[in-house]
Amino acid sequence: MRPLVSLLLQHPGWMGVLAGVFGVLALRLPMFVIPAAALVALPILREGPWHGGVALLTGSAVVAAGWAGLGLPPGQWLPLVFVLWPVIAPMAEVLRRTGKLGPALLMAAAAMVAGILAMHWATGDVVDFWQNWLQRTLATIPGASERMGAEAGGLRLMNGFLALLLGLSLFLALLLARWLQFRANGRAGVAAEFRQLQLPLWVLPLTVALIWAGGLRDPALLSDLLMIGILLYFFVGLAVLHGVFQVRGWRPA
Known part of the structure; x- marks a missing residue:
């Protein structure tokens, strides 16, 4: 793997092509957005934003071609990588400059906040919006309405759940890119860097205040914003x- 990654890092255009291939695969299998995002972040971590920009533009052209040829799955408006790439690029640059995962994790959380608030502002009623979305989507799938219509009660959590998936995908992709970078350099270090993950003290009261303020305005907004705290402190706790495992010797360092 190390020779392949090193070769791709010397040619960011080819890195972008590979990222675009994963992005096209994500049109059918959404889990491929994580390697697609990681391959855009990797040249930024190693070489800087110019190489990352080349990879991003090349990958976007590949995904656009795949979009034109394959179309989108029912209910999807945009290739998923077009949501992740503009966010993970500055996350990777911040990690490259600071060498700390905490600021990058906060950027993923900020993207979640922006997405949640934008949906509430644009739709007025996110539960009603997702209800209509579900009905339109199931109408395009033969027999799906009868099987899945009863699940509409969970739509109150839909907005926050999608925001949580966004944040998780961004941070996991960044960790994957960091691991590939260390592999290309022929050294370990991702585990040690992850163990040093910390957030500033002001993040907790700010998160609590944001969730509380959202709950005063709209119960649906409270459940959405709660996902931000889950994302942040899940990774900090991990x-x-x-x-602890490393200090106790329960796992190799």
Whole structure:
């Protein structure tokens, strides 16, 4: 793997082509957005924003061609990579400059906040919006309405759940890109860097205040914003556990 990654890093255009291929695969299998985003972040981490920009533009051209040829799945308006790439690029640049995962995680959380608030502002009623979306989507799938219509009660959580998936995908893609970078450099270090993941003290009261303010305005907004705290402190807690395991010798360093 190391020779392949090193070769691709020397040619960001080819890195973008590979990222675009994963982006096209994500049109049918959404989990491929994570390697697609990681391959755009990788040249930024290693070489800087110019190489990342080349990879992003090349990958976008490949995905646009795949979009034109394959179309989108029912209910999807845009290739998923077009949502992740503009966010993970500055996340990777911040990680490259600071060497810390905390600021990058906060950027993923900020993207979640922006997405949640934008949906509430644009739709007025996100539950009603997702109800209509579900009906339109199921209408394009023969027999799906009868099987899945009863699940509409869970739509109150839909907006926050999608925001959580966005944040998770962004941060996991960044971790994958960081791991590939260290592999290309022939050294370890991702685990140690992850164990050092910390957030500023002001993040907790700000998160609580944001969730509380959202709950005063709209109960649906409260459940959506709660996902931000889940994302942030899930990874912080995981980093603490990883550190405890390493200190105790329960896992190799």
